[in-house]
Amino acid sequence: MNRTMIFLLSSLGFSLWSTVALISLYQSISETSPIIITFTFVFFFVVGLFMLFSINKNQADFTRFIKRKSISSFSAVFSFVLLISLRDSSTPIIEPPFLFGLFTLAGSFLVLFLCVSWLIFFLSNMSAAGGEHEVSKWKVLVYAIPPILGWLIYLIAYYPGTMTPDSLLHWEQIHTYDFSNWHPVVYTWYIMLLTSIWKTPAIVALSQIVILALFGGYGAYRLEKSGLSTTWVWIGVLLFSAYPLNGIFPIAIWKDIFFSGFIFLFTILIYNIVSTNGRWLHSPWHLMILAINALAIALMRSNGLPIFAVMAVLLLIVYRAYLLRLFVTVLFVVTCYFLISGPLFNYMEVRGTDPNEALSIPTQQFAHIISEDGDLTQEQRAYLDDIFPLELWEENYDPYITNPIKFSGKYDKDVIFDDFGYYLKTWASVVSNNFGLAVEAYLDQTSIIWQINQPEDGYTSTYARNVYLYNDYDLKTDPLHSGVYKVVNSYLEKIKTYLLEPLLRPAFYTAIILLAGTVLTIRNGAKALLIILPVLLNTGTMLLATPAQDFRYQFANVLVAFIMVGVMFIKFDSNKKKVQHE
Secondary structure, three states: OOHHHHHHHHHHHHHHHHHHHHHHHHOOHHHOOHHHHHHHHHHHHHHHHHHHHHHHHOHHHHHHHHHOHHHHHHHHHHHHHHHHHHOOOOOOOOOOOHHHHHHHHHHHHHHHHHHHHHHHHHHHOOOOEEOOOOOOOOHHHHHHHHHHHHHHHHHHHOOOOEEOHHHHHHHHHHHHOOOEOOOOHHHHHHHHHHHOOOOOHHHHHHHHHHHHHHHHHHHHHHHHHOOOOHHHHHHHHHHHHHOHHHHHHHHEOOHHHHHHHHHHHHHHHHHHHHHOOOHHHHOHHHHHHHHHHHHHHHHHOOOHHHHHHHHHHHHHHHOHHHHHHHHHHHHHHHHHHHHHHHHHHHHOOOEOOOHHHHHHHHHHHHHHHHHOOOOOOHHHHHHHHHHOOHHHHHHHOEOOEOHHHHOOOOOOOHHHHHOHHHHHHHHHHHHHHOHHHHHHHHHHHOHHHHOOOOOOOOOOEOOOOOEOOOOOOOOOOOOOOHHHHHHHHHHHHHHHHHOHHHHOOHHHHHHHHHHHHHHHHHHHOHHHHHHHHHHHHHHHHHHHHOOOOEHHHHHHHHHHHHHHHHHOOEEOOOOOOOOOOO
């Protein structure tokens, strides 16, 4: 039997193994469409063939690669987390019959481990782009044109933009001047500034389209300047422009869109610093851009400040040669932040944020433990009953969103903040006595962050496609072209119906970012991890306090995934003495 036939038969076996194991992990095979089964089988047959030919050609290199403890450890941990993320969480860990359930878990892990290990090996050994060269600065605008044109289609379809109750809270404040920082007031002021020119949400949506497109254009420009082929950069730009989530989200009047855009830009700026070994920091202009970007992140969402703080500390440590420049930049950001959030907020009579918003996880844990008749002392029961009647904790508990509890008229948060230390002490005691139930509640509440496979009883809040009907400002969706509206709306409905998993689950993009970051690190060393850290910190902070299953909280992951797919092929030219960077 010749080698080709062996490879074909081996690929058939690998494909059959992979199809049965992974589909059984994800859902019942009996409930899976024959089309999906066929597609999965063909996909893994092709992947198996490609892997076998590739590994056979580079057998010694692959063996040495996989024997590296750092590589094998990452592949094992990543594959295990991916397995948990893909698993149908509504079923037992090992379903009966026992042997088949064991095969599903072990078989899926083996498939994922092989695929992940090979993919990292294959990508990290592809010829890398490298070497700075001159590219016209006008390319930023040129690369921004396709996304602007592509995303304007969504504004035409959903004119004057999409708005939810959160959006209308901003809109209300620009009319009443009763400002609240519950939803960042700086975004409210931004809306107020633009609508002084044109009193319509469309101007906000249009500005978001242009600004995010310019950020994308700048990212493409930096990739080409770093040596990536112009052809591949253009392919990336066109995909970035055509990707439906990049089109529908920029027309939403949400602070999360700007925040995500600033995380995206911050990622590019950190790439500039790391790829030049800090030389990008020589320019005062660059430092000012970095400072403004960091300040915007800190002000635009409540978890922005800790993201800035962690990145500031790490940059000061890693790039000590530029300590004074970075220290002045950080000091400028901190000073501006406290002047804006202090004296300016006081002058504008801005009401503060609701601290209860940060307590989503403890709230869900209390509710789950009560609803499951967990171990509570009489003192704990009395205290929790003071916050919210015990019978209502169970009645209003939704494992995936805190709104039914915290927005109930009978929920008394004053009990919490009258003695917050006692609240924390009670929470720690209740969790320690009901650890399993507390973990269950935590995993349910944060599932939007880590789970690709949406829980059977869960939900995903995806994208808005209209203006919320119940508003006092006569705002409504009024498509500029009915034909465009029908096509775009049908397209987005199909994505939501058939491709919600994986395209509308943020963990899918987190996985891409982690893989790309790993390849980049293998190519350029540990400092390269700084590039993906801002978006990972955003994910990490949301793991501590996410209030609902909203995709918009993690929209930054989509944008960063696009830039990382290009960045991972670049070999940094760290020895070059002086390079001009824009």
